[in-house]
Amino acid sequence: MKIKEIGEFGLIERIHAKAGRSSYPVVIGIGDDASVLDVGPGNQVVTTTDMLVEGVHFLRDAIDPFDLGFKSHAVNLSDIAAMGAAPVQSFLSFGLPGDMDVEIIDRFMDGFMEAGEGVPLSGGDTVSSPEGWLISVTVIGLAPAGRVLRRDAAVPGETIWLCGPVGDSAAGLSILLDKSGKVNDQDARFLIKRHNRPLAQVRMGRILLEAGISNCAIDVSDGLLQDLGHICERSKLGAELQLENIPLSGPINELAAANNVDPYNWALSGGEDYSLLFTVNPENEKKLLTVLEREEIQAVPIGKTVAGKGIVVLKDGSPMEIESDGGYDHFRISPPENPSVKS
Ligand code: ADP
Ligand code: MG
DSSP, rough: HHHHHHHHHHHHHHHHHOOOOOSSEEEOOTBSSSSSEEEESEEEEEEEEEEBTTTTTTTTTTTTTHHHHHHHHHHHHHHHHHHTTTEEEEEEEEEEOOSHHHHHHHHHHHHHHHTTTTTOOOEEEEESSSSOOOEEEEEEEEEETTTTOOOOOOOOTTEEEESOOHHHHHHHHHHHHTTTTTOHHHHHHHHHHHSSSSOOOOHHHHHHHHOOOOSEEEEESSHHHHHHHHHHHHHOOEEEEEEGGSOOOOHHHHHHHHTTTTTHHHHHHHOOOEEEEEEEOOOGGGHHHHHHHTOOOOOEEEEEEESHHHHHHHHEEEEEEOOOOOOSSSSSOOOOOOOOOOO
16 A cells, blocks of 8 residues: 555554553653653653655745744744643754755754744754755653643533634745735735744743643644644544634735635635644633733634534534635545535
8 A cells, every 4th residue: 555545644543553552651642743751740741843845845945944944943833832831942953965055054043043932952963865955853842740732632612712823824825836816015925924934822832731721722734624623533522613703814815805715715724824723611711811811912712612523614603615625634645525514
């Protein structure tokens, strides 16, 4: 069987089946945004790693190396944020073609360190690559003992909240790929920046955990429906989203209107926004609203968790059909089943 026949997630399941049970105190292994290790009283260690490959994640000539450095750190910090942990250390490994200009790496490093907002780079590895640039980043975080935000911790009847944009990154990418049609310069710059320099919602994640507001979060890396789908699957429940509550930026609305497309396609299925999706028990909503106001963080309720299975998107109260490719899978060749429930 070929990898592309089972797709990225099918392959990860196969790897998972061989991963074995550890006798070490691994609280969370494969299957969440990061793994969690119990290291005794006080803190847990939270670890995530992500890789970027030239030609798959970026085109060397099309992205500013500063942005690439920024993004490769931000996507990892976003997984730490999704656990509610505080990032404390990063590691950076490169596979590099020898004929690359060193100034490219200088700029990459400036972007990488800017995204980290003070998180120290503590190690890595550098090797030659016969073809193309490979970047692997690992970030270690700390969380208080016994508590993290988990994908499998949602329960029916909670409100689903979103902190950060959805769709902007995919819209930015469509501009970069020249697939978007008409767009004005200012909107294009805004959306491309959202694609190239996504902001990890580290502060929101930490607050949710520290203030005991939420138990469950995921970062939106592969698309809102797909990542909410991971929460539903792992927590064994369903979800209802209110389409009109999903926030759209001014530029994405402008771009969609100018080209007569539905901006919600980007918002529901576009990847790489690195927003934070989390669930909150109605009892904790007052606490959440107080914290959002005090910390000046924007987050909005977009739906609720329900008993059962699957995601229903409601438009003006009625279930709608979604035109969706379901989000990103590295190996998939055929479109997946429609992830939404049809009316
Ligand atoms: P994210 O989008 O949050 O980075 P992924 O979808 O990439 O998460 O991965 C899902 C889960 O599978 C994560 O827990 C990740 O650590 C794990 N995983 C992915 N690839 C591998 C691998 N080659 N070996 C072990 N675990 C893996
Ligand atoms: Mg993630």
